[in-house]
Amino acid sequence: MSDELSPHIPDLDLITFYSEKGTSLFSRISPWTKALMLVLIVLFVSLDKSLILAVCLYLIVLSLYGLSGLPLKKLFQWYTMPIIFVLSLVVILMWNEPGNPIFSLSMPYVSLILTDNGLLLLLTLLFKSLASVTFSLFFLMTTRYNYLSAMIYRVFPSPIDQIFLMSYRFIFITLKMVKSMIKALKSRGGGLLQSIRKQSKMFSEVFALTIIRSYDRADRVNKAMEARGFTGKYVAATRIPVIGTYEYFTMLLATVLMIYSIWFVKLPF
Amino acid sequence: MAHIHLPDGAFSVQWIITWWIIALVILGLCLYWLKKVKKIDNKTITLAAMLTAASFAIFQVNIPLFGGVHMNLTPLIGILAGPAIGGPIVLIVNILSAAIGHGGWGMVGANILVNMTEVSVAYGTYKALGKINLDTFSRAGIGTIAGLLFGSVTMILIILISGIQGVHQDVQTTLYGLSLLTAVNMGVAIVESVVTGYVVSYIYRVRPDILREAIPVAAAK
Numbered sequence: 001m002s003d004e005l006s007p008h009i010p011d012l013d014l015i016t017f018y019s020e021k022g023t024s025l026f027s028r029i030s031p032w033t034k035a036l037m038l039v040l041i042v043l044f045v046s047l048d049k050s051l052i053l054a055v056c057l058y059l060i061v062l063s064l065y066g067l068s069g070l071p072l073k074k075l076f077q078w079y080t081m082p083i084i085f086v087l088s089l090v091v092i093l094m095w096n097e098p099g100n101p102i103f104s105l106s107m108p109y110v111s112l113i114l115t116d117n118g119l120l121l122l123l124t125l126l127f128k129s130l131a132s133v134t135f136s137l138f139f140l141m142t143t144r145y146n147y148l149s150a151m152i153y154r155v156f157p158s159p160i161d162q163i164f165l166m167s168y169r170f171i172f173i174t175l176k177m178v179k180s181m182i183k184a185l186k187s188r189g190g191g192l193l194q195s196i197r198k199q200s201k202m203f204s205e206v207f208a209l210t211i212i213r214s215y216d217r218a219d220r221v222n223k224a225m226e227a228r229g230f231t232g233k234y235v236a237a238t239r240i241p242v243i244g245t246y247e248y249f250t251m252l253l254a255t256v257l258m259i260y261s262i263w264f265v266k267l268p269f
Numbered sequence: 270m271a272h273i274h275l276p277d278g279a280f281s282v283q284w285i286i287t288w289w290i291i292a293l294v295i296l297g298l299c300l301y302w303l304k305k306v307k308k309i310d311n312k313t314i315t316l317a318a319m320l321t322a323a324s325f326a327i328f329q330v331n332i333p334l335f336g337g338v339h340m341n342l343t344p345l346i347g348i349l350a351g352p353a354i355g356g357p358i359v360l361i362v363n364i365l366s367a368a369i370g371h372g373g374w375g376m377v378g379a380n381i382l383v384n385m386t387e388v389s390v391a392y393g394t395y396k397a398l399g400k401i402n403l404d405t406f407s408r409a410g411i412g413t414i415a416g417l418l419f420g421s422v423t424m425i426l427i428i429l430i431s432g433i434q435g436v437h438q439d440v441q442t443t444l445y446g447l448s449l450l451t452a453v454n455m456g457v458a459i460v461e462s463v464v465t466g467y468v469v470s471y472i473y474r475v476r477p478d479i480l481r482e483a484i485p486v487a488a489a490k
Contacts, residue, residue, distance in 0.1 A: 009329050010370040042374045045278035046285060049434065054278070082372050085274035092446035093436050121435040129276030133372035140368055157300065159314050160357045166318030167325070167361055174319070174326040182330065200460065203330070204467030207342065210323050211349070212472060215479050218319035222312050232311045 008080035153236035289378030299356030344391030344416035355388035391416030409469035417458035
């Protein structure tokens with residue numbers, strides 16, 4: 001579905017298909033274990049300063065993703081967004097870092113020098129970002145919606161949990177609505193670049209209609225839910241699989257390995 | 270949207286925790302206001318959920334301008350829902366974005382602060398300009414530009430205060446680099462302000478009740 005909107009943005013329908021299929025070994029692991037591993041990965045990339053460790057972490061996470069039978073080709077397409085995010089800022093900050101010059105650019109008033117440390121900064125942040133993004137998608141694509149909703153219900157206070165749970169369901173409806181409106185726009189000759197003014201106005205009206213229809217749908221959904229006894233509490237009562245003994249052991253091992261590799265292993269870069 | 274487009278690992282752990290704590294305090298204030306002052310009802314919850322979904326869905330649309338632009342329309346959330354409901358919405362949009370392909374879980378706290386600035390300034394400017402009888406398009410457009418400008422300033426402050434791990438530039442050079450980024454961001458902000466202006470004026474024409482505003486009799490005719 002999002003394929004037609006933007007192929008470089010992860011397709012929610014495909015993500016849901018894999019998460020509900022649940023055939024991989026990792027789908028049977030407790031969602032709490034995967035959530036805690038995500039926290040551990042964020043901690044690791046925040047403490048780590050080495051490119052080699054960042055690459056190792058990325059390769060481990062990529063292997064987990066591949067072993068789960070998730071689509072690798074799609075994953076590389078979806079990397080466009082995080083790569084753009086890293087480049088948009090780091091490309092500005094990587095210049096004139098102390099180190100051995102690799103490339104220099106002289107312009108009036110400005111002299112830009114790219115050093116080995118500048119390049120290391122870019123690569124390190126890039127691999128850290130890809131490790132975090134890949135594990136997030138792995139987590140989503142190997143965890144059933146029922147479990148995710150029960151986790152949201154337990155972690156977030158009211159009314160954030162209520163808004164979160166409802167919005168996750170509404171996203172699919174809204175995406176379908178946006179898709180059909182964009183299709184209607186394109187079939188009438190819109191969507192092609194004509195002028196910034198026309199283009200902005202056309203897309204704005206699509207966005208405005210999305211909001212108006214969303215508002216009306218929200219009103220209808222609310223009335224329908226109230227008629228069925230909704231009192232403002234949307235309960236997600238699914239029992240989440242508990243963390244198994246071997247999962248505790250894996251997490252402990254991962255934590256020890258993280259501490260050891262960050263503080264005790266000396267790497268060249 | 271002036272997101273902090275930094276990946277996990279760019280900020281040190283102490284700054285990740287600091288920005289998360291400040292963001293949670295602000296979210297706590299939003300929740301307090303929603304529960305104790307506004308007494309949030311079921312309809313508002315459903316509306317906030319729909320607005321979150323709409324914001325997320327709109328982000329998926331690639332607008333073919335300048336090679337492709339994506340928008341979250343955060344100032345629009347501010348104008349339509351106000352800062353108190355805007356708080357939970359930006360939290361959820363940021364978490365969903367981090368989960369679905371953006372990454373940057375550690376940056377969510379800092380991003381909430383940037384987005385809350387956008388939401389609050391856009392809402393405040395839009396309401397303030399209403400007192401001088403400016404047309405809806407201009408009010409929404411100016412509100413959006415102001416929101417995104419202040420959002421960018423907040424982003425620069427957060428980055429300057431936290432520092433980026435592995436960057437050894439002095440503050441002045443970093444500020445220079447970030448100012449360049451803000452200039453580019455403001456280019457996109459102009460497109461976003463025009464889009465928001467059109468969206469709000471369209472809603473004002475078709476469904477003014479959504480904006481909780483009455484159309485003046487002369488304008489309605």
